[in-house]
Amino acid sequence: MHNEKVASNRFLVSKIVEAIKFCGTFELALRGHDESENSENPGIFQGLINYTAEIDKTLKDHLERATVFKGTSKEIQNDLLDCIFEVYQEIVSAEIDNAEFLGIMADETTDVSSKLQTVLIFRYCKDGKPVERFWEFFKSEQQTAEVLSNLILKALEPLVAKNPNKLIAQSYDGAAVMSGKQSGVQARIKEKYPVAHFVHCYAHQLNLIMSQASSQNNDVRLFFGNLSEIPAFFSNSCQRVAFLDRIVKRKIPRSVPTRWNFKSRTVNVVFEYKEELIECMEEIEESPGVNVSTKTQAGAIRRLLQEKSFVFWLTFFHYVMPHVDIFFNELQRRLIDSVQIGKCLKKFKESISNIRNEKLYDILNEAKALQVTETKRRKLNEDTWRASAIEVCDVIINVAEDRFAYTDQLNAANLFICERFELYDRSFPDDYFKRTIESYPMLEKNRLKTELTLLYSSAEYRTFSSCAVLLSFIIDSNLQEVFTETIKLLNILVTMPMTTVEAERNFSSLKRIKTFLRSTMSQDRLNALACLSIEQKLIRSIPDFNEKVIDKFALKKDRRIDLVFKRK
Structure with missing residues (x-):
């Protein structure tokens, strides 16, 4: 009897979560001017709940009879948004754990309330293909290298602290506070993560x-x-x-x-x-x-x-x-x-x-x-x-030619220009290879050279247009054991962010979410709504996302509604 009641309660909370996800996905304001029962402007969230109740008798009965937990208050909205964002970050963290390497992108802008917002984005390979994930908007009082680098390092610590070589790239614009060689953000992060090479955003260049x-x-x-x-x-x-x-x-x-x-x-x-x-x-x-x-x-x-x-x-x-x-x-x-x-x-x-x-x-x-x-x-x-x-x-x-020249860590890209494979087969590119090993000491030098020699000698590898396509071909052909170090280097090149364009896209979402009428929105609420908008495709692809949110919601504090099943 208890578990049946829990199942019914979780169904009702899931409907509320769906209404929140809908508003977040389409960057709509949840709350209205007056959310009372007789209000003519209760807001989009309350309007969705009322509309759903008209076509769902279970929800309608709950809203009419509930005296303890109705589930539509602003406090419940905030708690559910917190849980949504926590579940989202856990999913991204799990993807990063499974990825071999990680790259980061960051940029700053001023929001509608004149507060400095810094967005952090992660790039990594998933199933042989690069993905870029929104992580968080940070609010900082000062636009200094020390403040910004501390915010980024705090987010990175639980993700890559056990393996410092996992972070292989960081990409920002050319502003001195970000790209400064001596005390910029990129220099401060490289002190802690020595192979996190800086790439100046090519779109900015x-x-x-x-x-x-x-x-x-x-x-x-x-x-x-x-x-x-x-x-x-x-x-x-x-x-x-x-x-x-x-x-x-x-x-x-x-x-x-x-x-x-x-x-x-x-x-x-x-x-x-x-x-x-x-x-x-x-x-x-x-x-x-x-x-x-x-x-x-x-x-x-x-x-x-x-x-x-x-x-x-x-x-x-x-x-x-x-x-x-x-x-x-x-x-x-x-x-x-x-x-x-x-x-x-x-x-x-x-x-x-x-x-x-x-x-x-x-x-x-x-x-x-x-x-x-x-x-x-x-x-x-x-x-x-x-x-x-x-x-x-x-x-x-x-x-x-000067700004886009491959230098330091980007020399590795010269090893995978397929039009040169026939030339490399006759004369191995020792200079590019040497610089690549210097930039990424975690690579096994002798094995990588043997694999590249094999790669250059075969005509079937001379038609690929990019590192990502070549990487996918090797994985699809089940050649991971043959090209172990080559795959590692390809993963590095594919993971390396070449532009911070994704940050610009996130700022566009920020402007639509945090508007003049919602200028006092808290940072936690902003991040939750941002992840629903920016990463809607990922969230929709997870079949049990609502269940994970409800599990976290039930454990967040003592609820006046049963949401946890009892084991038989």
Whole structure:
């Protein structure tokens, strides 16, 4: 009789857990303005419970008759959210225990309540494939290397303390507080975990490359400065936007200083709708209901869009931007590894070189064709434009080569570039091999060299596009015992995070979860709701997740409801 009552109670609590999971998954506020029975705005959670009760008689009877434990109070919500997050972290901890190596990513942002939030993400291999898991948002009062490294080390301690060599990589942006060689976060963590090599996020590096290329030449700096004025003109005026919507029928995206892909969108939209924008500015100038200041700015932008130098650089960067966007999108993929980045970099440099050597003449002719009128400004020599464009291309190629070069621990990626396997078969890459062993002393040197020699000699391994694909093939072919050290090195390369893009995705979730109306949310509640949103796929894949949450909920404190079965 007791166990039947427990089963019924657990069913009811499971329905409540499902309502919480639904709100968390879709980043909805659980609580409303007034959660009383007669409230017209009880909140989404209470609304879900009431809706479920309408189609589930058992839950409806419970809600109507319960006098001790109803299960819908904010205290119960918080307890269940705590249990959900604890169960989630236990699942991730178990996955990390089964993984051979671990990489970490971290980044900081300011939330809606102006509090500094640092997100920690773990990357490891599961069944031969890399996965990235959200771990936690940390709230820190100071943005110092000491504070941030202590927070990260505290989270790492129970996971890798028994095996310091398990942590093989850490990836952050290029800020001094994170990447400083002497006292940055990466240096402090490497003191305790000696093979936790630092990787500067490659997506951030691409932004730095393009920023450096756009600042080398005064004409280019002037072009991007003028370009930013166009979206700024429409940013805070409904009257101007009305003209834009009626004539251009397209929003002008604003550029962001730290995100080059936003500048790319601005370039492409202005290029594609240049004629419509000129028409829009002319109509604003001629409209009697527009003030003088707006007319003056509209006239300046119209003349800018007709100016020869601006049109040339707009056309030039319209050709360059698609290749930057393709490379940036590749860097944003979760499963990308160092070998794939090398191949993407090669294609990117080839594309920019092609523009430099083959396309500039066509770009000049296209810019001439797009020019509306001859301006009175000083006529610039086309040779000057061509020389400046070549300089920009050279800076992009050379800086990309320098920033994306495989150094130290990343030299290991050179051992698995399949296009070179035939060459390696004739002449073993001793230099790359030596540096790899220096970076990862846990590898068995002689056995690894024997395995790599066998790998290079076989033609069937010369067609794989990445370390992850090669690793999956070896595992699927049951060759783990043949390539034990090779698998270990492939695991290292696949585990190594090359970008912190996942942190940016987590920050997007943070902005949707912690909003202006929920700015006082506690850190525990934030983390629980964040894991429900960010890791919803993992949580849905665990069939007994609710049962584990209820078990923990029952043991958290003395409940006025029976939730624990008695053994017969």
